[in-house]
Amino acid sequence: MEAKEILKVHVAKLASLSDDEFDYFFSFFKKQSFKKGQVLISEGDTVDCEYFVISGCLKSFFINDDLKMFILQFAMPTWWASDYNALYNHTRATISVDCITDVEVLCLSNADREKLCNEIHNAEHFFRWRTNKGYVAANKRLLSLMNNNVKRRYEELLKLYPELYNMVPKSLIAAYLGVSRETLSRLYQA
Amino acid sequence: MEAKEILKVHVAKLASLSDDEFDYFFSFFKKQSFKKGQVLISEGDTVDCEYFVISGCLKSFFINDDLKMFILQFAMPTWWASDYNALYNHTRATISVDCITDVEVLCLSNADREKLCNEIHNAEHFFRWRTNKGYVAANKRLLSLMNNNVKRRYEELLKLYPELYNMVPKSLIAAYLGVSRETLSRLYQA
DNA sequence: CCTGAAATGTGATATAGGTCACATAAATTA
DNA sequence: TAATTTATGTGACCTATATCACATTTCAGG
Known part of the structure; x- marks a missing residue:
């Protein structure tokens, strides 16, 4: 299955876009390939993209003062990754993202996501539910970590x-x- | 400041609704008062509301098999609380919510939120950004817990x-x- | 197929935080 | 205000996990 189809199936699980709408939606994504070990976002960067994984595996992680690494997320196919704090608040990255394996992603800029959400109500619906699910998952992990x-x-x-x-x-x-x-x-x- | 005004100011931070839109938006919220110690959501319940805190303080928490309690969130004025997993996935509550102090809330049902999001694009925008922020906060807390x-x-x-x-x-x-x-x-x- | 680097296993020891037990203090409520 | 419950402090001891050191295994590149 090619990238466009993978994204289409993924989006369809949460929102109903017409074929035309989806074509338009898709037109904002840029396909990119990276080799194992390449860095997509590095601490201190300005962040203006989020990545939808088509194949391979990314990790998003934080390195503390003692150089100890903590992984926030493994991003497998159909998962999204970025430093969302930096992306949403236009601040410098504190979270890095790199490739655990060779990776293909679809890259979407912050500005384009907002444009899509403005122009296509169903796109906003999709992104709302995507984050709703992420929010629930993050809280589950919090509890698991404590319990x-x-x-x-x-x-x-x-x-x-x-x-x-x-x-x-x-x-x-x-x-x-x-x-x-x-x-x-x-x-x-x- | 009364409840309607508190919600209005809160919503305006993330989305621009016209006065008419906001009046309509607000009409779906039910004001409720609870005494310290009262339970809003209890483990095993079906969950169909989320709560916007006007005054006082709620907690959302989980009790494990050893009867140990873990608090997911303190909900102060202008914060939202519910068992979002149960609310979004129509499952039974695993998280409880109760009152640390006397509390006034505005209650919004899952169905009404979805209706609002469907009918008013800007309402969907608001709820998307509300959760975006919650997602970022949850991830910050995850890192803090690990680090x-x-x-x-x-x-x-x-x-x-x-x-x-x-x-x-x-x-x-x-x-x-x-x-x-x-x-x-x-x-x-x- | 060799070689160095990376990943993994494992012992010894240190430590943050848990658990239990009980004392004391504060806050409800009769 | 007395009585009762709830919250808090603190000692003694226990345990999970961290850290450090080093051995062994696996793997990727020349």
Whole structure:
């Protein structure tokens, strides 16, 4: 399935755009390819795009003063990624985004998203529901982080994205769970 | 300032509704008052409303199998609260909402919100941006939970809502920070 | 197919925070 | 105002996870 079709199916799950509307909608997205390790957004950048993943896997992450990395999100196909704080508030990036594998994305600028939302009521509907779902997911993860121990969070993550197990180094999974790689390593042998 | 005016100012920050549009918008909200301790949403309920706080303070929280409570949100005036997972997905509540103080809210049903979003493009714009902001805030809190120790999270919370310090028992603040009340108690004497 | 780098496993030790138990203080309510 | 409940402080001890150090394995590029 090509990029346009993947986006179309994805959008259709949350909003009903006519074919013409979708063609117009799609015309604002720029297809881009990146190699494993390439950086899409780096701390301190101005951010004006968000990325819809077609193939491969991105991560969005934060590096603290001790150079420890925390992963906010793994972005698999049909997921969106950016530094949304920077994107929405026109501030510099504190979150970085890079490629865990070779990646194809559709890139949409902040200005174009707002234009689309203005011009096509159903586009705004789509983006509202996309974020609604993200909001609910973020709150679930918050609770899981407060309530569950590492083992449980690990099992939860693998249930949610089984592909990750073979796709990304365990150190990144640890950085998503918010534990050291050593602790994660000790989990699945006991 | 009365409820209608508080909501109007709040909405105007994110979307421009005409006076007529806003009157219509407002007509879907029901004003309700609750006493300290009253429960608005309780685990297992079907959820069909969200609440906009006019005065007082709500909390939304989760109780785990060990009867330990985790607070997702303190909802102060102009904040919204509900079990959004249950509300959006028409499932039973896993999150409860109750009153920390006497409270006045404006209640909006899920169906009415969707109706408003359909009929008034700017209403949909408002709700999209409301959730956008919530999403960004939730992700900030996720990072803080992974990156900062209790002391830092406590300071962060008090900077964000200084009112809380005198308004709610420390045990609730601990439940928001995700630590035991004993640990929190030990923080601000050392 | 070799070689260096990256990823992973594992022991020893340190520490933040949890849990339990009980004392004290503050705030409701009869 | 007394009685009762609720909130808070604090000691003693326990546990999950972090950190550091080093060994081993896997993998990508020349």
